[in-house]
Amino acid sequence: MDAQLDRIMKVAERPSPVMVRGAGSWLWDRDGKCYLDFVQGWAVNSLGHSPRVVLDALAAQGARLINCSPAYYNEPMARLAALLAEASGLDQVFLCNSGAEANEGAIKLARKWGTLRRDGAFEIITMHGSFHGRTLATMAASGKPGWDELFAPKVPGFRKVPLGDLSAVSDAIGPRTVAVMLEPIQGEAGVFVAADDYLRGLRALTKERGVLLILDEIQTGIGRTGGAFGYQHAGIAPDIVTLGKGLGGGVPLAALVAAGRVSCFEYGDQGGTFNGNPLMAAVGCAVVTTVTQPEFLHAVVANGTYLTDRLRALAAELGHGEVRGRGLLLALALRTPDAKKVAATALDHGLLINAPRPDTLRFMPALTVSRVEIDEMIARLTASLS
Numbered sequence: 001m002d003a004q005l006d007r008i009m010k011v012a013e014r015p016s017p018v019m020v021r022g023a024g025s026w027l028w029d030r031d032g033k034c035y036l037d038f039v040q041g042w043a044v045n046s047l048g049h050s051p052r053v054v055l056d057a058l059a060a061q062g063a064r065l066i067n068c069s070p071a072y073y074n075e076p077m078a079r080l081a082a083l084l085a086e087a088s089g090l091d092q093v094f095l096c097n098s099g100a101e102a103n104e105g106a107i108k109l110a111r112k113w114g115t116l117r118r119d120g121a122f123e124i125i126t127m128h129g130s131f132h133g134r135t136l137a138t139m140a141a142s143g144k145p146g147w148d149e150l151f152a153p154k155v156p157g158f159r160k161v162p163l164g165d166l167s168a169v170s171d172a173i174g175p176r177t178v179a180v181m182l183e184p185i186q187g188e189a190g191v192f193v194a195a196d197d198y199l200r201g202l203r204a205l206t207k208e209r210g211v212l213l214i215l216d217e218i219q220t221g222i223g224r225t226g227g228a229f230g231y232q233h234a235g236i237a238p239d240i241v242t243l244g245k246g247l248g249g250g251v252p253l254a255a256l257v258a259a260g261r262v263s264c265f266e267y268g269d270q271g272g273t274f275n276g277n278p279l280m281a282a283v284g285c286a287v288v289t290t291v292t293q294p295e296f297l298h299a300v301v302a303n304g305t306y307l308t309d310r311l312r313a314l315a316a317e318l319g320h321g322e323v324r325g326r327g328l329l330l331a332l333a334l335r336t337p338d339a340k341k342v343a344a345t346a347l348d349h350g351l352l353i354n355a356p357r358p359d360t361l362r363f364m365p366a367l368t369v370s371r372v373e374i375d376e377m378i379a380r381l382t383a384s385l386s
Contacts, residue, residue, distance in 0.1 A: 015347055022049025025366050025373045027352065037352045038365045038377055043187070043219050043329065046246030046287060048366035053286045054249045061282035068278065070271060076281035083288045084257055087228045089237050091260035095253070095276035095284075099218035099244030100133025102254040105270055106181070106214050106240050107137050111157075112269065113212065113262050114178035121178040124214070127163040131188035132181070132216055141181065144188065163194060166201045173205075179212035179240075180205075184230030187219040190360040191324045191331030199234035206239075212262060218244040218254070219329065223291035223367050226301035226327035233326070246367070249287040253280045291367065300367050303374065304328045307363065310378045318385055321359075330363045331356070342384055351380040 005018070017029035025048055027035045037049070047053060061076060068074055081093035096102055107124065114121035126132070128143040139147055140155040148154070159177075161168040169180060180202060186192040206213040215238040220230035224246055227233055231241070239262050244254035274280075290296060304327040311323045311332050321333030334342065339355035346353050354362040361381075365373070 015344070017347075024048040024051075025369050033350065035347070035350050035352050036373065036377055036380060038363045038369075039352045039354050040364055040366050041250065042245065042354070043224055043364040044245045044248070045250045046222055046224070046291060046367050047249050048368050049250070051249065051368070053290055054251070054283055057282045057286040058251075058279065061279050065278045067274065070273070070275050070277070074276070074278045074281070076278045076285055077276040080255075080281045080284045080288065083285060083292075084243070084255055087288065087292050088241055088257050090241065090257045092258050092263035094256040094258075094265075094270060095281060096256065096272055097252045097254060097274055097280075098133075099216075099242065099254050100135050100138050101272070102218065102242040102244055102256045103132045103138045103141070103216055104135050105256040106216075106242050106258075107141065108270065109240060109256065109258060109262065109265060110179040110181075110212050110214060112264050116264055118178055118210065119175070121176050121211075123157050123159055123174070123176040124178060125159050125161060125169060125172050125180045127182045127186070128160050129163060129186050129189035129192065130160075130181075130183060130216075131186070132183075133218075163192060164198050166198060166205065169202065170205055170209075173209050173211060177209075177211050179214050181214040181216060183216045183218075184220045184233075185225070185326060185329055187329060187362070187364075188356055190333075190357045191329060191362055193324065193326055196234040199231060199236055203234075203236040203238075212239040214238060214240040214242070216242050218242055219246075219364075220326075222246040222288065223297060223300055224327055224329050224364075226297055226304055228292050228297070230326070246291075247284055247287060248280060249283060251280050251283050253284050255284075296367070300327050303369060303371065304330070306371055307365075307369075307374050310374060311363070314378055314382060314385075318382070320385075325363075328363075328365055328367055328369065332361045332363070334359050334361065346381060346384040349380045349384050351377060351384065353381070 020030050021028040027037045111122045130143040132138040132141045137155045141158045143160045221243045240258045324331045337358035343355040
């Protein structure tokens with residue numbers, strides 16, 4: 001096995017355990033050690049590891065039709081598109097495989113719209129600290145420190161402003177601007193929330209200036225914040241929204257969703273070999289149907305409040321900083337830049353947490369996490385911080 005591990009391209013700093021099994025909020029490695037998972041594939045496993053609803057969807061659809069090519073319609077594709085359109089309040093859906101691919105599609109769609117409707121405008125305003133993916137265009141769109149010159153020459157057409165500064169967005173909009181693009185919560189930056197008032201201001205500003213509003217809900221969408229979509233807390237509707245991660249409940253699935261008035265792709269403008277395949281779309285239908293139930297979302301809100309309160313009590317007891325976030329996407333600010341060390345120590349204690357920046361721990365448990373599991377996480381985290 002170790003020789004096989006050496007064959008894996010070194011694109012991430014991974015610890016030594018090799019994971020072999022998961023169930024709900026728990027993971028086991030090949031040596032039999034059990035871990036409480038509050039990363040869940042970076043908010044991917046919305047219903048936890050190997051949930052029955054996903055296993056049943058895979059088995060049932062796998063026995064019927066796995067892939068018929070995106071050149072044809074299939075039933076799960078149509079069903080999932082309808083579910084996402086209804087839940088989002090938008091009209092048209094393009095299914096794909098990853099959040100980066102969905103965001104790449106959003107950039108292309110906005111530029112196509114700019115060509116047709118805004119005299120060739122192509123520039124997109126994005127936010128400092130943002131993260132939109134690892135393709136060349138989505139890296140250029142991202143405001144992640146250190147990415148400006150990586151893989152140069154970068155894709156042009158992105159102008160960055162501070163998150164939360166509405167006047168900066170207003171000043172940046174010009175005749176070449178086609179859209180404003182942001183995450184309702186900047187997860188990779190350390191869980192910084194775009195305030196509801198700010199989102200409402202952006203929606204009003206973009207309408208007034210005749211540009212599109214694109215919301216990257218790769219991490220916040222499909223129940224993570226306690227709403228079906230993060231933007232719904234602000235009572236707005238974007239022109240374009242992108243989804244990924246939790247949409248597939250663990251399988252590779254993402255979506256580009258747009259209002260009918262901006263859905264201007266022509267045949268051949270967008271596509272993909274595996275996009276909208278029946279197997280993944282069937283899982284997406286099962287996940288969306290489960291997560292969008294009112295009682296499910298109410299439980300996410302309640303458990304998010306419980307986790308927030310427990311983290312704040314821990315921070316007060318040990319002298320750490322603020323707790324940021326919404327629903328079950330939260331961060332704890334540490335008093336010292338030891339987050340990576342704390343995460344490594346937590347691993348030894350059988351707890352999986354994430355350190356997106358030197359002074360921040362991030363928590364992304366399954367949306368089905370129990371309060372008993374939250375209490376256990378707090379106990380293991382306390383031991384790790386001590």
